Amino acid sequence: MRNLVYLFLFLTISIQSQTKMSSSEAHALKSLVKEQALTTKTIFSDFTQYKHLDFLTNDIITKGKLAFKTPNLVKWEYTEPYKYTVLFKNETLYINDEGKKNEVDIGSNKLFKQLNSLIINSIKGDMFDDDAFHIMYYKTDKNSLVHFIPKDKKSSKYIDAFHITFNAKGDVLEVKMIEPSRDFTKIVFTNKELNKPLSDAVFTN
Amino acid sequence: MRYLLISFCVLLVSCGSYSKKQNFQLDNSASKKFENPYFSDETKDYVYKATIDVYDNSFGGLLIIKKITDKEHRIAFTTEMGNKMFDFTFTEDEFKVNFILDELDKKMLINILKKDFKVLITENLSVSNLYSENNNRIFETLIYNKNHYYYFNRNQLTQVIKAKNGKEKVAFLFTDINNNIANKISIKHNNIKLEIKLKSIIR
Numbered sequence A: 001m002r003n004l005v006y007l008f009l010f011l012t013i014s015i016q017s018q019t020k021m022s023s024s025e026a027h028a029l030k031s032l033v034k035e036q037a038l039t040t041k042t043i044f045s046d047f048t049q050y051k052h053l054d055f056l057t058n059d060i061i062t063k064g065k066l067a068f069k070t071p072n073l074v075k076w077e078y079t080e081p082y083k084y085t086v087l088f089k090n091e092t093l094y095i096n097d098e099g100k101k102n103e104v105d106i107g108s109n110k111l112f113k114q115l116n117s118l119i120i121n122s123i124k125g126d127m128f129d130d131d132a133f134h135i136m137y138y139k140t141d142k143n144s145l146v147h148f149i150p151k152d153k154k155s156s157k158y159i160d161a162f163h164i165t166f167n168a169k170g171d172v173l174e175v176k177m178i179e180p181s182r183d184f185t186k187i188v189f190t191n192k193e194l195n196k197p198l199s200d201a202v203f204t205n
Numbered sequence B: 001m002r003y004l005l006i007s008f009c010v011l012l013v014s015c016g017s018y019s020k021k022q023n024f025q026l027d028n029s030a031s032k033k034f035e036n037p038y039f040s041d042e043t044k045d046y047v048y049k050a051t052i053d054v055y056d057n058s059f060g061g062l063l064i065i066k067k068i069t070d071k072e073h074r075i076a077f078t079t080e081m082g083n084k085m086f087d088f089t090f091t092e093d094e095f096k097v098n099f100i101l102d103e104l105d106k107k108m109l110i111n112i113l114k115k116d117f118k119v120l121i122t123e124n125l126s127v128s129n130l131y132s133e134n135n136n137r138i139f140e141t142l143i144y145n146k147n148h149y150y151y152f153n154r155n156q157l158t159q160v161i162k163a164k165n166g167k168e169k170v171a172f173l174f175t176d177i178n179n180n181i182a183n184k185i186s187i188k189h190n191n192i193k194l195e196i197k198l199k200s201i202i203r
Helices: A002-016 A023-039 A109-124 B002-014 B107-121
Strands: A042-052 A060-069 A073-080 A084-089 A092-097 A100-102 A133-139 A144-150 A161-166 A172-178 A184-194 B033-035 B046-054 B057-069 B072-078 B084-091 B095-100 B124-126 B129-133 B136-143 B146-153 B156-164 B167-178 B181-189 B194-200
Touching (some): A023 A133, A100 B057, B072 B107, B084 B107, B095 B107
Antiparallel strands (some): A042 A060, A042 A184, A060 A073, A073 A084, A133 A144, B046 B194, B167 B181
């Protein structure tokens, strides 16, 4: 009986933990993110990436640092369990793979470019593009969760949805990219510093 | 006429088997089966940082191998950032592409990968011949009807050579071996400029 109560409690909590936003709440979130974006010139943050493949026992966990500077400099630096850096600069992708440098790229990164521009746009606040995505707004205990479902057929072959979690200040805490197979990549940001001066030298490879 | 004779001889030699060319000694003392110990533990996720050098291009990613059941393996490749590039299923006699990026969806490429990966994951193999050479016991077997030579050095699988007409076509090297995990693997093709290098990232 007690178990049943726990189960009921658990169910209630999990149902409560994610509810749809009203249109005024969604509107408020949009303007909050926009506001936040206007004042954010740089971001420096740790990140942990979880690659989930349904057939694996555990997610593949990699860690590193993200640096962003307006308007469009982004550097993802993986430090664990291997060193790998990818820098988006002047529409080019610079890769440093444990010392091996590469500027050439393959098509799959188009997808990452899309994610990257989504992240940049989420910072800038102009990602709420109803032409490109079906957008759904949810609230959780303390945070907001927005689902972006690409309308473009070509990208929906690779991506089913982006789920972005914002904190109360309108900052991105987590980005989850879900594939049509339900496998996903989740990136969680921690120790985020906003508007810390970042010189252009950070964005070299 | 003499040239014809010589070229005929050359032809004969070049058609000779790989084992003869390498002066392997035939050894028929062993059983009819042997096992490849790698990728055989269902409880393990095998994750490798991969570098693929093909002609003058080089690209990297993660190669992920999982034994699902006794008869099934999954092999997926993602970029370091997590984008999936391909995802294959191998069962005993079947091969299925669950996903592949349009840019990589080329029959020739898929075929090469299929044949290479089949060697990595095939566990139970039938011996067609057994040889010995120095400290090596060499098991000859057929995979997709092609001759493969498995080198065991002190009961550890150290390399596999795929041979055709007496020539080495593909060499699989297993190094840094620990508890039936080859932490480093190299797959080198000799007829095309292709090398796949793998380094385990989960210990």
